[in-house]
Amino acid sequence: FNKNASFKGGAIYNERILNLKSCEFKNNIASDGNHIESENTGNLNIFNCIFTDNYGGIGGAINSGNTAANLNVVGSTFKSNIADSYGGALIFDGTGNITDSVFINNSAFCGGGAVYFWGYNHMISNSKFINNSAVDGGAVIALCTNLTSFNNHFDKNIAYGFGGAIYGTSGDFLVYKDVFSNNIVYYDGGAVYIYKGIGSIYESIFKRNVAGYGGGAIHFYDNYGSVFNSTFINNTARTKNGGAIYFRTATGHNFNNLTLINNTAGSNGGAIYFANAISNLIFTNNVSLAN
Numbered sequence: 564f565n566k567n568a569s570f571k572g573g574a575i576y577n578e579r580i581l582n583l584k585s586c587e588f589k590n591n592i593a594s595d596g597n598h599i600e601s602e603n604t605g606n607l608n609i610f611n612c613i614f615t616d617n618y619g620g621i622g623g624a625i626n627s628g629n630t631a632a633n634l635n636v637v638g639s640t641f642k643s644n645i646a647d648s649y650g651g652a653l654i655f656d657g658t659g660n661i662t663d664s665v666f667i668n669n670s671a672f673c674g675g676g677a678v679y680f681w682g683y684n685h686m687i688s689n690s691k692f693i694n695n696s697a698v699d700g701g702a703v704i705a706l707c708t709n710l711t712s713f714n715n716h717f718d719k720n721i722a723y724g725f726g727g728a729i730y731g732t733s734g735d736f737l738v739y740k741d742v743f744s745n746n747i748v749y750y751d752g753g754a755v756y757i758y759k760g761i762g763s764i765y766e767s768i769f770k771r772n773v774a775g776y777g778g779g780a781i782h783f784y785d786n787y788g789s790v791f792n793s794t795f796i797n798n799t800a801r802t803k804n805g806g807a808i809y810f811r812t813a814t815g816h817n818f819n820n821l822t823l824i825n826n827t828a829g830s831n832g833g834a835i836y837f838a839n840a841i842s843n844l845i846f847t848n849n850v851s852l853a854n
Contacts, residue, residue: 584610588624591617611638620647622654622679623669632657639664646671649704650679651695659685666690671697674730675704676720688713692728696721699756700730701746709735717741722748725782726756727772734760741767749775751809752782753798762788769807770796777836778809779826789817795826795834802829805836812838825853 607627614624623644627634634655641652641664651669653661659680666677676695678687685708692702692715701720703710710731717728727746729738736757743754753772755762762783769780779798781790788810795807803809806826810816823834 622650674699680705705731732758764790777803784811
């Protein structure tokens, strides 16, 4: 599918069940959507496809734009797609699953340089996000939904507002066995920014992430956060607080088996910073060196 254009669904507009396998989509344009649009109860399954240089107003490549729809993406590559607003490569409004896929150099002018999630439960696994960019959530933005991120690698993503790799709000967010490296945000949360949700981080690695203000690796804002069995190395909050982790609220958090090495804050809390009075915290078996 090459150089197709329309108002919605530059290449395909779907309202039923659509399975795509080993397809290639390139240089398609949809002024109000993207080149594959799935509406109503349209379920979309994508296997081993390639999406390159596509442009959409909402979702540069794919818009699964109904909460009754399901979207599954397996073994696919998204490169250099652009959205005017959200989801440089994809938008999910229902239930979504991404696995064994690669997102490179996608961008969105508002949120979710690669992927925008809304709606119910979503999962990303065994995938790579490299050099994606947006205002919020350089790689992924998840709004009012639950997100599980498992065994993914986020590298060199950039956000100009919050969340260099991931921005999440008003949901349950589980990060498990992920690697975050060299992500940059101009304000807060060099790798991850979670606002008014529950954030749980397990067995993950954060290295060389940078925030212009607070939370070189993670910024928790008005939510409960737990971090277990994870490593933070050489993360930086350039001008403010929390070289590795920043907490806007300081109650109900849990830390277990953390390693924090050579993290730096421009102001306070070379490793961890709490913005308010501390209560009901649990610290167990943690190691902090040269922060």
